[in-house]
Amino acid sequence: MTGKSMKRIFALLVVLLPLCLRAQEVAVGLSGSQAQVGEPVQLMVTVRGARGADVPQTLSVKGLQISLAGRSTQFEMHNFKMSSTLTYTYLVVPQFEGEFTIPSFDVQIEGKTFRTQAMKLLVTGGTRVPQQMPGLPQNTSPVPLPSGQPPASAETGEPFFAELILSKKKVYVGEVVPVELRFYFNSRIGGQVGERPTFGGEGFTVQKFSNAVKREQVVNGTSYVVFSFQSAITAVKSGTLEIPEATLEARLQLPGKTPQGLGDFFNNLPIPQGMFTDNRDVSIKTKPMQIEVVPLPKDGRPEDFSGAVGKFTMEASVSPKKAGAGEPVNLKVLVSGQGNFEGMGAPILTGDEGWRSYPPSDKFQSTDAVGFTGEKTFEFPLIARQDQTRTPGLRFSYFDPSTGKYMVLTQEPLEVNAKAGGAAPVAAGTPAASQADKPAPTPAAVSTPDVTTMAGGSTSWASLFFRREFLIANASMAVAWFAMLLILSIRRFARSRAGRELTRKKLLRDAFAGLREVEPSEFYEKARDYIFLRLNAGGDDLAAASRIDSSSLPPEFKASLHRVIERHGETKYAAGGAPPPSADERQAVILVLKDLEARYEK
Amino acid sequence: MKSSPIVVLLLLLSFHARADMLSDARARFRDGEYEQSAKLYEQELEKSPPSAAVFFELGRALNKTGQEARAALNFRRALILDPRFGPARSALQEANVALGIPPGRKDWRTQVVERIPLDPLALAGTVFFWAGAFAALAAFVPPALRGRRLVLGILSLIIGLSLASVAWLCDPRIELANTALVLTNGGTSVRSSPADQSEKISSLPQGSIVNLLSQRGRWFYGLLPGGTKGWFLTEGIVPLIPPA
Numbered sequence: 001m002t003g004k005s006m007k008r009i010f011a012l013l014v015v016l017l018p019l020c021l022r023a024q025e026v027a028v029g030l031s032g033s034q035a036q037v038g039e040p041v042q043l044m045v046t047v048r049g050a051r052g053a054d055v056p057q058t059l060s061v062k063g064l065q066i067s068l069a070g071r072s073t074q075f076e077m078h079n080f081k082m083s084s085t086l087t088y089t090y091l092v093v094p095q096f097e098g099e100f101t102i103p104s105f106d107v108q109i110e111g112k113t114f115r116t117q118a119m120k121l122l123v124t125g126g127t128r129v130p131q132q133m134p135g136l137p138q139n140t141s142p143v144p145l146p147s148g149q150p151p152a153s154a155e156t157g158e159p160f161f162a163e164l165i166l167s168k169k170k171v172y173v174g175e176v177v178p179v180e181l182r183f184y185f186n187s188r189i190g191g192q193v194g195e196r197p198t199f200g201g202e203g204f205t206v207q208k209f210s211n212a213v214k215r216e217q218v219v220n221g222t223s224y225v226v227f228s229f230q231s232a233i234t235a236v237k238s239g240t241l242e243i244p245e246a247t248l249e250a251r252l253q254l255p256g257k258t259p260q261g262l263g264d265f266f267n268n269l270p271i272p273q274g275m276f277t278d279n280r281d282v283s284i285k286t287k288p289m290q291i292e293v294v295p296l297p298k299d300g301r302p303e304d305f306s307g308a309v310g311k312f313t314m315e316a317s318v319s320p321k322k323a324g325a326g327e328p329v330n331l332k333v334l335v336s337g338q339g340n341f342e343g344m345g346a347p348i349l350t351g352d353e354g355w356r357s358y359p360p361s362d363k364f365q366s367t368d369a370v371g372f373t374g375e376k377t378f379e380f381p382l383i384a385r386q387d388q389t390r391t392p393g394l395r396f397s398y399f400d401p402s403t404g405k406y407m408v409l410t411q412e413p414l415e416v417n418a419k420a421g422g423a424a425p426v427a428a429g430t431p432a433a434s435q436a437d438k439p440a441p442t443p444a445a446v447s448t449p450d451v452t453t454m455a456g457g458s459t460s461w462a463s464l465f466f467r468r469e470f471l472i473a474n475a476s477m478a479v480a481w482f483a484m485l486l487i488l489s490i491r492r493f494a495r496s497r498a499g500r501e502l503t504r505k506k507l508l509r510d511a512f513a514g515l516r517e518v519e520p521s522e523f524y525e526k527a528r529d530y531i532f533l534r535l536n537a538g539g540d541d542l543a544a545a546s547r548i549d550s551s552s553l554p555p556e557f558k559a560s561l562h563r564v565i566e567r568h569g570e571t572k573y574a575a576g577g578a579p580p581p582s583a584d585e586r587q588a589v590i591l592v593l594k595d596l597e598a599r600y601e602k
Numbered sequence: 603m604k605s606s607p608i609v610v611l612l613l614l615l616s617f618h619a620r621a622d623m624l625s626d627a628r629a630r631f632r633d634g635e636y637e638q639s640a641k642l643y644e645q646e647l648e649k650s651p652p653s654a655a656v657f658f659e660l661g662r663a664l665n666k667t668g669q670e671a672r673a674a675l676n677f678r679r680a681l682i683l684d685p686r687f688g689p690a691r692s693a694l695q696e697a698n699v700a701l702g703i704p705p706g707r708k709d710w711r712t713q714v715v716e717r718i719p720l721d722p723l724a725l726a727g728t729v730f731f732w733a734g735a736f737a738a739l740a741a742f743v744p745p746a747l748r749g750r751r752l753v754l755g756i757l758s759l760i761i762g763l764s765l766a767s768v769a770w771l772c773d774p775r776i777e778l779a780n781t782a783l784v785l786t787n788g789g790t791s792v793r794s795s796p797a798d799q800s801e802k803i804s805s806l807p808q809g810s811i812v813n814l815l816s817q818r819g820r821w822f823y824g825l826l827p828g829g830t831k832g833w834f835l836t837e838g839i840v841p842l843i844p845p846a
Contacts, residue, residue, distance in 0.1 A: 208801070328705050361704075361828060363804065379828075381704030457684025459651040461843050463775040464724045465766075477732045481739065488742055 024049040026107045026114040034122045035094050042069075043090040045107060045116065054108035055088045064100055064121070065093040070217040070226075094123040159186045159254060164246055164286035171235055173295050174309040175401045176207075176340045176372050178232045181246045183284050187216065187223040191252035191279075197229055199246035203239075203293070207232040210369030232370045234340060235293040243289040251281050296399050300406045304348045308398035310339015314347065314409040318391050323418040328381045331391050333360075333411070336375035339398070341366075346378045351413065352392035356383040384418035391416050508533055512597065515590055520580035524568035527589050531561060534596055541565055553599065560592045623649075624656070631659065636666040652844075654684035661693060670700045671809045675783045678811075678842050682774045685715035701809035706827070711772045724769035731762025778842050780814045782824075786838030796821035796833045803832050812839070 024047070031042040043066065047053045059066040069091045092102070100121045107114045165180040181197050196209050210230040217226045227248070235241055296309070315334045323329045333347050346360045357380055366374035382391065394411035464470050493499040511530040518526050528544075531537070535551070537544035548561050567581070581589070627642035643660035650656070661676030677694035680687055695705060738755030741748045770776060784790055789807040793800040796818050804826060806812060812834070813825040821833045 328707060356699075361804075363828065363830070383705065457654040457687065458721060458775075459653060459683070461652055461682075461775060461846070463770075463773045464721045465770060465773070465776070470724075470728075474728065474732075477735075481732070481735055484736070484739055488739065492742070 024109050024112070024114070026053075026109070026116060028116040028119065030092070030102075030119055030121060033120065034124065035092075036124055037094050037096055040091050040093045041121065043092050043102065043119075045088040045090070047086040047088070047107065047109060050086065050109045052109075053086060053088070056105055059090065059102065059105060061100055061102055063095050063098055063123070064102070065095060066090050066102070070215055072215040092121065094121070097123050097125050099123070159189055160184060160250070160252065160282070160284055162246070162248065162284045162286045164243065164289060166243070166289060166291065168291070170292045170294065172309060172399065172401045173235055173238050173293055174307070174340055174343060174399075176232045176234050176310065176338075177291075178230065178370065178372055181209075181229045181231070181248070181286060183227045183229075183248050183250075184217070184219065184224040185227070185250075185252070187225050189225075189252050189254060191250055193227055194249040197246045197248040199231070199244075201242065201244040203237050203241050204233045204235045204243070207234075207370045207372070230370050232372045234343075235291075238293045238295040241291050241293045243291060245285040245288050247286075248284045249281070250284060251279060254278050254280050297404065297406075301399075302397040302406055302408055304395060305397045305399070305406065306345040306347070308335075308339055308341075308344035308396075309401060310337055310398065311400055311402065312337035312339060312396070312398050312409065314394065314396050314411060316394055316411045316414060318414045318416050321416055323384070323416070325419040327418075328383050329391070329416055329418055331380040331382055331394075331414075333378040333380070333394055333396075334375055335378070335396060338373045341371065341374060341376050344376065344398070346380075347394045347396035347409075347411075349380065350393040350395050350410075352382075354384065354386045354388060355392055356385055357381070357392070382418075384420045386420045388416060388418045388420075390414065504533070508597070512593065515586075515593070520586070521571070523581050523586055523589070524564065524571045527564050527593060528568040530593055531564060531596070534593075534600060541569070553596075557592070557595070557599075561596070564589055564592065627663075628659070631663055631666075636663045639663040640667065652679070652683055654680040654687050654690065657683065658687065658690045658693070661690070661697070665693070665697060670697045671783070671785050673697045674701060674703075674809050675785065675840060675842070678783065679844075682778060682842060685712075685774055686717070686719065691716075698809060702807060703809045711777065714768065714772045715774065720769050720773050723765055724773075727762045727765030727767075727769060729762065730758050730765060734758030734760070734762055775843065780841075781843075782812055782814050782822075782839045782841045784808055784810050784812065784838060785840050790834045790838060792826060792830070792832035792834050794832060796823070800833070804828075804830055806834060811842075814839075814841070 027046045027048075029044055029046075031044070035041045043059075045053075045055055055068065057068045067090060069089045072087045072089070073085070094100070100123060102119045102121060104116045104118045107116060160183070162181065162183045165182065166177060167179075168177055171177050181199065183193065183197070185191070185193075193212075195212075199209075200206050208231065212227045212229055215226050215228075217224050233243075312335050315336075317332050317334075319330050319332070331349075335344070335347070341364050346362065349355075349357055360378040360380045362376060362378050364371075364374060364376045366372075368374070390413035393413045396409045396411075398407055398409075399405075400407050458464075460467065494503065508530070511526065511533055515523065515526055515530065528541075531548075532544050535544060535547040537547045544565060545562065548558050551558070553561075571580075623642055623646050627639050627646060630636075630639040630642065640660055640663040643656055643663060647653075647656055647660065657676045657680035661673040661680065664670075664676060665673035674694055674697040677690050677697060680690040681694065684690070698705065734755045734757065736755070737751055737758060741752035741755060784806045785808065787808060789805055789810070791802050792804040792806060794803050795801075806826065811827060812822075814822050815825055815831070816823045817836065818833075820836050822836050822839055823831065823833050825831050
């Protein structure tokens with residue numbers, strides 16, 4: 001690093017750092033306004049426009065245990081303006097029921113004192129949940145360390161270390177236990193970490209890992225970047241269970257040697273990553289653990305135990321409320337809570353005589369990242385064998401590991417109006433068809449060979465609409481329709497004023513053009529026809545003469561036209577016939593008619 | 603010209619052979635030889651145009667051999683060809699009970715196809731449509747516009763379009779064109795992505811119906827009866843309408 005480069009870095013810092021300083025704000029909020037005893041909630045203090053703040057490590061409220069869990073920083077650059085947001089997260093663990101007020105407290109930012117607002121938290125009774133990971137939103141869910149103490153590895157000052165956090169050391173077979181894998185990296189180290197840790201072993205199953213949540217945490221005065229992955233394990237056999245190490249691969253930029261004698265100087269500078277560092281591939285491992293797995297007790301186990309282990313509630317609804325003969329109604333059961341949703345069976349129908357039931361469909365919707373909390377919906381299709389006004393009841397049993405006892409949830413029958421009937425009626429009083437008593441595959445309804453004579457229908461998989469004959473027939477009809485449309489349009493046009501005028505103009509053009517090529521003996525006849533056509537005089541000489549006289553044409557012009565009509569008479573009717581017109585005479589007549597055309601065009 | 607009698611003779615022989623195959627299949631069914639009967643029905647269907655009766659009889663033979671899913675497939679095919687074929691509907695319901703498949707709700711389309719033959723409905727719609735179209739056109743024949751002819755034409759046009767639309771919407775050969783049945787023993791798993799290790803989001807029991815949306819390699823992407831979409835293996839998924 002040359003002196004010139006250092007000067008550039010300092011210049012950049014001098015330019016950028018003041019941009020970080022904007023109006024300072026402090027905001028405070030709780031992740032929830034209600035909680036149960038033992039269920040942690042988060043208190044977040046958000047500081048904007050500052051690079052640091054002094055906040056209290058603990059808050060004293062009787063009935064609430066409040067301690068600072070960590071700090072995260074978020075930088076944003078927008079239009080070359082940098083802004084920073086610091087979030088200090090406290091964990092608030094209620095100790096007993098009641099309504100609590102978290103008092104306002106002071107936050108010091110660069111010598112200024114900001115005071116937060118007081119907040120209320122309502123705590124209700126409930127079993128103590130020793131962890132809060134699944135219920136918390138992602139990216140803001142630092143899981144409390146079991147002891148509330150920093151990790152032991154931090155004391156050694158390692159640049160990176162890992163720990164596995166398990167909420168319980170004694171679990172039941174089939175119980176889902178949330179786990180969190182945390183990988184700590186000294187915040188002065190740069191590098192890349194793997195997408196997922198490797199974790200697994202014999203005697204337990206592992207749920208898929210959540211996406212990594214990254215945050216900052218100060219441990220024993222050292223700032224660490226923490227990547228945490230959440231999952232859940234389920235023990236499948238009793239005894240001592242060895243939880244092996246979990247491993248995360250990473251490529252780190254570990255501190256290298258600084259120039260001799262300048263170590264302290266460089267350590268106190270915001271040196272860019274990569275300067276004086278060695279790139280190393282490392283495997284960060286958690287420490288193996290042991291937990292005790294005990295079998296589910298046999299005492300008190302219901303005969304219809306569903307296999308569910310956890311804590312659940314059950315709700316049911318039916319739709320439609322009215323069903324005609326043979327129509328199914330849908331009994332929908334919602335089992336929600338925390339536990340082994342994958343291993344649980346469906347609730348049991350009670351009092352379902354008079355109903356035909358079918359195995360339910362099921363669908364699980366998780367509300368956390370690891371499938372520990374959520375709701376499972378079972379839908380029972382039911383058809384009444386006899387007229388019914390109430391659905392069957394429901395019974396769901398599970399094992400509650402927090403009390404060590406089996407619990408039974410029941411649902412009373414719901415009101416419904418379903419008529420008996422259907423295509424496959426069953427005699428009243430016979431047991432319902434269910435998974436356990438599927439009817440044998442001997443369909444009585446299909447055993448009569450004569451029914452085949454009832455079959456008709458199509459002999460093609462193609463719909464009539466796609467068959468060639470149908471398409472050709474319709475295409476022909478369409479062609480005929482358009483042809484008819486065309487003919488009608490032409491006819492209508494021909495009858496219209498514009499159409500008639502167009503026809504007349506064409507006739508005039510043809511008649512005039514014919515004058516030049518016609519035989520001399522027929523010349524005056526054609527010339528007379530042209531005049532008739534031009535004057536709309538029909539075929540009558542008298543009418544034509546009258547039209548000529550009544551027109552506004554000049555007298556000499558009128559005389560020329562009369563002369564053409566007279567010459568036609570002479571040619572046609574004179575004894576011995578009039579001599580045919582000479583070329584000059586014809587040219588003169590054509591000029592007269594051309595003049596007539598021009599006058600009428602005007 | 604000399605070849606014409608030979609062609610006619612060959613056609614007659616072919617028809618006779620088919621009639622024999624069907625008769626043989628029915629005879630074997632009566633004698634309780636259901637597997638043989640089913641094979642003959644299948645051969646008959648390979649060579650002849652599809653027939654609701656033959657599909658029904660094939661389904662019945664398969665049902666007797668305990669192959670409920672294949673039986674259900676053939677009952678469904680019989681119903682596609684003849685939606686008013688009551689015995690096939692009853693047999694399908696029985697097969698579904700055996701498979702544990704819940705009955706679907708009867709929507710208006712099912713109610714229509716159970717009552718009205720669709721091809722005649724489509725033909726009637728077409729006739730009304732064209733009659734209306736030509737009548738409306740004739741209203742414009744010169745010299746004057748004929749109002750009554752125009753109104754009747756438009757009315758007939760609308761009736762024809764409505765009838766044809768109902769026939770189109772209700773025709774199972776159109777509605778079920780991309781639908782398939784799960785034949786795999788024990789059903790098939792539905793996953794969130796086309797990979798063996800991807801998350802299982804649901805399962806389709808044997809005999810259930812699924813609407814195929816697309817295919818990628820050996821995976822189908824489909825719409826499940828509950829409205830969920832997901833990926834499942836193509837093995838054992840048979841289209842209701844056999845590919846041409």
